[in-house]
Amino acid sequence: MFAKEEGGDKSDVHTTSSAQTVIGPTVKVEGSFQSDDNIAIDGHVVGTIKTSKDLTVGTDSKIEADVSAANMHISGEVKGNLHASGTITLTSSARVYGDVETSIISVETGAVIQGRCTTGAGADTPIEMDEEESETGKKK
Amino acid sequence: MYFYFYDKFTQDKQYEVELTRIETRLIELGINGRVEKLSIFKNAKELIEDGIKKGAHTVVAVGDDSTFATVVSIVAAYDVSVGFIPLIQESRFAEVLGIPFGQEAANVLSQRLVQDVDLGRIQDHHFLGTLYASEPSQLELKCDGQYTISTTEDTTELRIMNCGDIIGEEMRLMPAADGRIDIVVSPVVEEGMLRKKKVRQNEKESIFPVKHVEISSGSESVTLSADGVENFTTPCEVDVVPSAMKLIVGRDRKLRTN
Numbered sequence: 001m002f003a004k005e006e007g008g009d010k011s012d013v014h015t016t017s018s019a020q021t022v023i024g025p026t027v028k029v030e031g032s033f034q035s036d037d038n039i040a041i042d043g044h045v046v047g048t049i050k051t052s053k054d055l056t057v058g059t060d061s062k063i064e065a066d067v068s069a070a071n072m073h074i075s076g077e078v079k080g081n082l083h084a085s086g087t088i089t090l091t092s093s094a095r096v097y098g099d100v101e102t103s104i105i106s107v108e109t110g111a112v113i114q115g116r117c118t119t120g121a122g123a124d125t126p127i128e129m130d131e132e133e134s135e136t137g138k139k140k
Numbered sequence: 141m142y143f144y145f146y147d148k149f150t151q152d153k154q155y156e157v158e159l160t161r162i163e164t165r166l167i168e169l170g171i172n173g174r175v176e177k178l179s180i181f182k183n184a185k186e187l188i189e190d191g192i193k194k195g196a197h198t199v200v201a202v203g204d205d206s207t208f209a210t211v212v213s214i215v216a217a218y219d220v221s222v223g224f225i226p227l228i229q230e231s232r233f234a235e236v237l238g239i240p241f242g243q244e245a246a247n248v249l250s251q252r253l254v255q256d257v258d259l260g261r262i263q264d265h266h267f268l269g270t271l272y273a274s275e276p277s278q279l280e281l282k283c284d285g286q287y288t289i290s291t292t293e294d295t296t297e298l299r300i301m302n303c304g305d306i307i308g309e310e311m312r313l314m315p316a317a318d319g320r321i322d323i324v325v326s327p328v329v330e331e332g333m334l335r336k337k338k339v340r341q342n343e344k345e346s347i348f349p350v351k352h353v354e355i356s357s358g359s360e361s362v363t364l365s366a367d368g369v370e371n372f373t374t375p376c377e378v379d380v381v382p383s384a385m386k387l388i389v390g391r392d393r394k395l396r397t398n
Binding site: 025042 | 286287290296325327344345346347348
């Protein structure tokens with residue numbers, strides 16, 4: 001993520017990708033979190049999360065939110081519905097308590113899903129960023 | 141008309157020779173102009189604004205990083221270009237803008253390579269680099285009116301970067317013309333018995349690109365420093381002013397546009 005510039009610099013210069021939102025383990029985010037960037041979460045989020053790009057949820061993260069993204073890679077805990085227009089990947093440490101709606105899903109051994117799972121045709125509706133409510137909503 | 145703003149310290153004898161070289165080179169290049177020198181009896185804002193009212197299209201800071209940051213903040217309200225002639229070898233802003241030391245800077249000025257940049261704004265103060273709060277207590281940041289960030293550790297470093305943390309321990313650059321400022325929250329961890337180490341650029345750091353943020357810190361006020369030249373206290377609001385300034389830069393600049 002961080003690249004050190006090449007060349008004979010006078011001082012150490014670091015650059016950070018502009019297209020990335022990072023929610024680290026020492027912050028808590030509450031509210032309607034919308035972004036046009038890739039999002040990486042290792043902290044605590046409460047509310048809703050929407051991005052037109054990709055979402056990565058780290059092992060120790062805790063999310064209490066409906067989540068919409070193009071693609072998701074989940075290793076932590078999510079209490080809420082997931083909607084992806086592309087692929088959702090659940091690793092062995094993923095714990096999802098909510099409905100999952102996606103075009104393609106990949107689930108590792110040990111991942112937990114407690115909710116309805118819809119995949120394939122019909123689940124690949126694009127993420128609409130301007131809407132207030134999540135695309136998925138509570139269906140249970 | 142070019143307007144050259146000399147900082148107070150440039151009147152020290154040790155800079156006399158270099159200043160003479162610079163002035164000679166400016167005349168050779170045909171870009172000499174009005175010169176005003178800061179002194180204890182003169183106010184920087186009044187001097188620069190007077191120069192602009194008298195027709196300056198380019199204001200050039202002659203001095204160090206603090207001189208440049210001061211000029212940026214004052215000139216932000218006007219439609220004029222900003223240049224820089226560093227009189228110290230280790231100027232961080234000069235390094236980022238690709239401007240060499242002393243009289244060589246005159247050549248960069250004459251080439252007039254101009255780059256539009258955003259500026260961060262806190263109250264009426266504009267900054268190019270970073271707004272910095274060292275180890276504030278519990279912070280709450282309301283971003284773009286949509287969501288709130290709260291810190292979960294007592295010792296946290298907050299930086300709100302426009303084009304980057306230029307004068308900090310480690311220079312770090314962010315896009316300068318993306319229409320956003322980046323909130324960077326880093327925890328501070330204990331190192332050894334008594335010392336604390338600032339954790340930067342690691343997996344514990346958070347980064348939020350935003351356009352507007354309201355900062356509050358409970359009952360205890362936190363001081364924020366804008367590029368090391370002016371301090372503010374919480375609660376406060378910070379936003380970005382897109383394409384707010386035209387900067388004269390060199391070919392070797394490190395300033396990022398995206």
